[in-house]
Amino acid sequence: MLTLRNVRKRFGNAVAVDDLTLEVRRGEIFGLLGPNGAGKTTTVHIAIGLLPPDEGTVAIEGFGPPGTPEVRRHLGIAPQSISLYDTLTGEQNLRFLGSIYDLSGPRLAERTDWALDFVGLADRRRDAVRTYSGGMKRRLNLAAAIIHDPDLILLDEPTVGVDPQSRNSIFDNILALKGRGRTIVYTTHYMEEAERLCDRVAIMDRGKILALDNVPALLAAHGGSPTLVVETEGTHLRIDTGNPLEELNRLAASRPIGDFRVERATLEQVFLNLTGKQLRD
């Protein structure tokens, strides 16, 4: 659905995206993970045609490069900052954004109603956005990205600063969009979101892709061995092993086992393993 090949982008001396190649498949949720300044937002902006790459190519399947208005009709974006008109109502925001995507009349009304209902804001449609909570604004920001029913949706850290209820609602929305066959690029630095939502994840840092696969494969490849934790004769043993079951059997043959569990690597561990633990400000 979206292909970036050997894309490079500099801002002065700083390399924001460095020879990046990736392919987002139709109908999947593709996670783009990275610490602050990794180049996620720049990659999204290049993908949607906001920024031209210095080198490399970007293509939307069936349409070509994303810079033209015709291709943009099929793209939707929820920018990282809430990009809405505060003094207008939720409905006015969506109607305006729908109209610049050539929606009008009953179709515009229908899409506006649907989008407000989809993000749970139908009852606040006539309130000015400035009166909304942070979570409501985030949900409306998502609604604004999908008002025109795009094929490819780019969500740039869509859950920053929202409460668990709104976050959960946004997750449900994203999964529902996937269920409708939409392709979603999801940037975040919340690992649990990527684990829960994404079919595949790319971990990037300093403008490069460090790893790209589905979550289990990433865990297997970069998470290290599982840890077998065993309680026996009043002590806790922690054993890193590639085969926890075999190790447990071996221990059980020689002593009584009170309790045991297997600790596997999380995506966060994978992330830290790949990007390091130094602070990124």
Add this chain to the structure above:
Amino acid sequence: MRAILALAAKDLRILLSIKAGVFFTFIWPFLVAIMFGVIFSGPSEPGSKIRIALVDEDGSAPSKEFIERLDKAGRFDILRTSLENATALVRRGDRTAAIVFPRGFGEAAGRMFYGAPPKVEILIDPSRKAESAMLEGLLFQQAAEGTQKIFADRSASRDMVRRALNELNSPAGPPAPQRESIGRFLGDLDKLLQSEPQQQAGAGGPNWQPLVIEHKEIARVRTGPHNAFDVTFPQGIVWGIIGCAMTFGIGIVSERTHGTLTRLQCAPLTRSQLLAGKALACFASIAVVEIGLFVVGRIFFNVRPTSVGLLALACFAVSVAFVGIMMLVSSLGKTEQAAAGAGWAAMLPLSMIGGGMVPLFAMPPWMQTVSQISPVKWSILALEGAIWRGFDLREMFLPCAILTVFGIACFLVGTRTFRSQS
């Protein structure tokens, strides 16, 4: 086109949703126009003089004395000239009126209680009724003072009475039915003046009055404002337009800082459509300010354009100029505060020197020269040209062309900066 209209409608909706924006864009200009109009249309200062042209065709001693008294009265700024020139001065509005002392004034002034009284003519625009009545009153006052002076002077009074007695039976004397009674009255008066040398006497008689004033109407060519609102409404319009340009210019910066510009740039819009939408919204707001102020001015304050077509042309040129300024303002800063600060810092002095606060015609010559650099000056000149300066199309061309070129140049510079900043 639909996208451009949607963009413009959105911006207008945002403007209307911000109370301060509505006030400074639509209400403030009315207040400026009306407040200053009321102030400037108040009564003249007590010491101000009526500017008149004076024509002495008689050249007699009485006419010269009368003119001298007028001069000494301190109520007139007198220009002595020929009848032809005086008429032209009144027609152009350079002088409020002309007072003409025709031949025979002196001769008539020497008669008493009979014959045609002395006559002066006032040449004045018929619409200046108040000035005409005031002028008439002042002339009567001077005439009465002259008569009073004669009666206070014993020898002058006796000379006049004896001259009148001598002319009683001449063709220039009074009609036969009155001749006897006037003769008796003058004889008694002569005796009285001889016996009571210091006594003052009043004047009067059946057909006698100290002065007859005839009015001749000369329609003045309208080259000045009809009233103070003719001056203050263009100023109000320009303030409203400045408010529009600033509001929409800062609005573009807000789009950038609030991230909505990113969303618009991701939409299927070209940059030209995006900017056209902004320009259209600004243009529409300016048009609303212009039309609104003119309608109010026309209905309530007697602001009458000399040409509606030229007024429309002026409004269009002014709108183009300030849409360009709007675009330039948007490029003056990366934040709303920076753009607003820089925008007002530029617009206030331009407005001050351009006649936005003090009317152009009231400025000293050096300041009028400096004002050439201000778009506010050309805007006010264009609007005034269509309202009270009586510009024709050729005269209107210069300010309108300057405004249009200025607007396009500003728009191009602003657009270029917008592109680089985006």
